[in-house]
Amino acid sequence: MGGLRYQKKILLFIIPALFLYILFFIYPFFQTVFYSFTNWDGFTGASLVGAKNFGQILGDEVYRTAVGRIFIWAGLSILLKVGSALVIAYVLRKGGKGASFFRTVVFLPYVISSSAMCLMFSVMYDKEIGLINILLRAIGLDSVTRYWLVDEKTVFYAVILIPIYQAIGYFFVILFAAMKDVPEDLYEAGRLDGTTPLTEFTRITIPYIWPTLVVCIVLAINGAFQNFDYIFIMTGGGPGHASEVPATYMYKSIFVNGQYGYGSAAALILFVITLVVTGFARKGLNHMYRTE
Secondary structure: OOOOOOOOHHHHHHHHHHHHHHHHHHHHHHHHHHOOOOOOOOOOEEEOOOOOHHHHOOOOOHHHHHHHHHHHHHHHHHHHHHHHHHHHHHHHOOOOOOHHHHHHHHHHHOOHHHHHHHHHHHHHHHOOOOOHHHHHHHOHHHHOOOEEEEEEEHOOOHHHHHHHHHHHHHHHHHHHHHHOOOHHHHHHHHHHOOOOHHHHHHHHHHHHHHHHHHHHHHHHHHHHHOOOOHHHOOOOOOOOOOOHHHHHHHHHHHHHHHOOHHHHHHHHHHHHHHHHHHHHHHHHHHHHOOOO
16 A cells, blocks of 8 residues: 655645634734734834833732632633533443433533523522522522622622533533543453442543543633633623633723733733643643553
């Protein structure tokens, strides 16, 4: 059998996609890097200010607090989003009566748009007519009811619960497919050795699907760090800065305050943080089972 041969005419099919990628991704990235070192309002000429923007951003308590929030978001995403998807996938992997129905129910929220989900949850969070407060009153917890999206102590967690819940179906599908590839012989051998469902889960399933699980964890971290739409739609980063994240901070700097250079610097810092954290997370997680 002959090997694959390189043909120059293949480049004709690659060039259009490569051109679009350079035009809409590579060029804007380097443009952002350049403007991050300038003072620019988006209209007049940009003037170089060196690392001044970075110093101001890193010295801004609002931005530092916003960065802390996305780390909390990432941790909760791994625990609740990936963790829930992992457990549900394991429970439903054998099929059985009603399994297809439950798989559909788990995945269904993911196909709903973020704006529609935000609208539904904004009604659920309402203090007077919201389902959450109605249920709390029904069980005698009137003192716990509150304006979930106005209270500074609860607003951030109330908002991030939406994308965490919605994306469970996405990670469920990935992990469910991975579990389907686990050889049934491994489970049968484990049963002969007297494994319990818990040890079967921790000693057979997780090690076998670990590479896929690492991908899910990295995706969850990346999604938490870059998420913008849910915060923007639900609260805009408020009340005050109680639900501010780096993405909304960057948006306000550029499109509200007209500080394009400053906002570009905020975007570049977020990019570096995301790159470093996801890189270290992937390397550390892969090392646990020596996967590549």
